[in-house]
Amino acid sequence: MEKFFAYINQLIKLTEESGQAFAAALKRLEYPKGHTLLRPGAVCHHFYFIEEGLTRTYYIKNGKDVTDWLSAENSIAVSIVSFLTQKPDIRGIELLEPSVLWSVSYQGMESLYAKYHDIERLGRLIVNSGIIQMQQRFDDLHFASARGRYHRLMETNSSIINRVPLGMIASYLGITQETLSRIRSLY
Amino acid sequence: MEKFFAYINQLIKLTEESGQAFAAALKRLEYPKGHTLLRPGAVCHHFYFIEEGLTRTYYIKNGKDVTDWLSAENSIAVSIVSFLTQKPDIRGIELLEPSVLWSVSYQGMESLYAKYHDIERLGRLIVNSGIIQMQQRFDDLHFASARGRYHRLMETNSSIINRVPLGMIASYLGITQETLSRIRSLY
DNA sequence: TTTACTTTTTGACAATTGTCAAAGGAATAC
DNA sequence: GTATTCCTTTGACAATTGTCAAAAAGTAAA
Numbered sequence: 001m002e003k004f005f006a007y008i009n010q011l012i013k014l015t016e017e018s019g020q021a022f023a024a025a026l027k028r029l030e031y032p033k034g035h036t037l038l039r040p041g042a043v044c045h046h047f048y049f050i051e052e053g054l055t056r057t058y059y060i061k062n063g064k065d066v067t068d069w070l071s072a073e074n075s076i077a078v079s080i081v082s083f084l085t086q087k088p089d090i091r092g093i094e095l096l097e098p099s100v101l102w103s104v105s106y107q108g109m110e111s112l113y114a115k116y117h118d119i120e121r122l123g124r125l126i127v128n129s130g131i132i133q134m135q136q137r138f139d140d141l142h143f144a145s146a147r148g149r150y151h152r153l154m155e156t157n158s159s160i161i162n163r164v165p166l167g168m169i170a171s172y173l174g175i176t177q178e179t180l181s182r183i184r185s186l187y
Numbered sequence: 188m189e190k191f192f193a194y195i196n197q198l199i200k201l202t203e204e205s206g207q208a209f210a211a212a213l214k215r216l217e218y219p220k221g222h223t224l225l226r227p228g229a230v231c232h233h234f235y236f237i238e239e240g241l242t243r244t245y246y247i248k249n250g251k252d253v254t255d256w257l258s259a260e261n262s263i264a265v266s267i268v269s270f271l272t273q274k275p276d277i278r279g280i281e282l283l284e285p286s287v288l289w290s291v292s293y294q295g296m297e298s299l300y301a302k303y304h305d306i307e308r309l310g311r312l313i314v315n316s317g318i319i320q321m322q323q324r325f326d327d328l329h330f331a332s333a334r335g336r337y338h339r340l341m342e343t344n345s346s347i348i349n350r351v352p353l354g355m356i357a358s359y360l361g362i363t364q365e366t367l368s369r370i371r372s373l374y
Numbered sequence: 375t376t377t378a379c380t381t382t383t384t385g386a387c388a389a390t391t392g393t394c395a396a397a398g399g400a401a402t403a404c
Numbered sequence: 405g406t407a408t409t410c411c412t413t414t415g416a417c418a419a420t421t422g423t424c425a426a427a428a429a430g431t432a433a434a
Contacts, residue, residue, distance in 0.1 A: 066329070080318060080322065081318075081319050081322050081323075084315045084318065084319060085319065113308065113311075117304040117307060120304060120307050120308050120311060121300065121307050123311050124300075124307060124310050124311035124314060127311060127314045127315055127318055128271045128314055130318055131267060131268070131271065131314060131317055131318050131321065132268050132271060132272065134318065134321050134322065134325065135267065135268045135321065137325070138321065138324070138325055138328070141325075141328060141329065142253070142328065142361050174329050
């Protein structure tokens with residue numbers, strides 16, 4: 001739990017009371033590789049802080065498996081639109097490694113938001129950082145060649161690349177596995 | 188101002204006091220076509236609600252002008268990452284039509300957040316809707332052909348398409364103007 | 375080890391999209 | 405109304421990436 005609170009403390013210092021209320025809303029989870037956190041087509045009722053491990057958010061498009069997002073230690077895994085709207089989404093979440101997670105429910109967050117101003121602020125700041133991450137991802141994807149996208153990912157997330165099968169990296173970058181394999185063979 | 192409050196009321200009902208404080212932080216602006224709201228490379232100190240008109244967020248990449256976002260009446264124009272981080276960003280914002288805007292400063296929002304819990308919630312909900320929009324845009328761009336992206340834009344934003352030069356639509360979709368022109372000639 | 379399964383690479387070819395150049399059109403200013 | 409500028413289309417060709425198929429390499433289980 002300290003890891004999660006270290007993450008939160010980067011965003012805001014909660015009061016003693018808020019911090020305890022927040023801690024009470026957390027649930028520790030431990031699952032093996034391959035475990036499904038969210039079934040595709042379901043509503044995302046929780047978000048997960050990853051203390052240890054690796055998760056993949058994905059969906060099936062035209063019969064093909066597409067990796068939408070990868071989250072490792074000290075970051076958050078969630079099907080963000082489904083969580084915010086509490087509506088079903090095609091995205092599912094699975095574990096690529098055995099993981100230790102802290103889950104927080106949508107209802108739990110709503111209760112905390114209503115009761116504690118500073119947790120409402122925390123929620124806002126978490127979504128802020130989500131927007132910043134999405135914008136960076138978007139910029140990478142928008143105007144760069146397949147090779148450029150791969151090399152940029154190498155620079156910024158090389159540790160994750162070696163923990164994930166090539167096909168998943170390829171669809172994450174918006175290219176085919178064959179193209180990525182060829183890019184890698186060239187340098 | 189009613190238009191802006193109608194927009195806000197879809198997200199949350201502010202208290203009388205909060206509503207008045209928020210209203211006091213608004214500034215009405217009226218500018219001609221071509222006016223620059225934010226210079227590329229500067230820090231985005233304000234966001235703008237568009238009562239009437241059309242704005243374009245753009246940046247220069249490899250010497251080419253890239254349209255990043257288009258916002259029309261009843262929506263918000265902002266260089267989101269720069270606004271949230273208060274750091275410079277390559278994005279600029281300009282008016283594509285004479286426009287009536289309501290601006291809110293970063294500092295103004297911070298003061299309101301600190302004082303009013305419900306405005307902090309409003310801020311969170313506005314960012315939520317921003318992330319949902321970005322995700323939709325991202326999904327469109329990630330796995331669809333140039334033609335598919337154009338047709339989807341036609342379905343969802345046909346009104347904007349006819350108000351914006353083709354080259355700007357093309358870079359918004361991540362394709363060249365020539366390719367878009369050819370797509371359109373085919374149906 | 376042997377087998378079965380998954381992941382990665384390679385080849386041949388097709389489809390999509392980009393680049394460069396030039397010509398039409400449309401809008402605006404004088 | 406003509407000139408000027410901006411916007412859009414078209415052509416020819418090149419570059420990038422995708423598709424389909426198969427082989428090779430790596431991993432895990434029996």
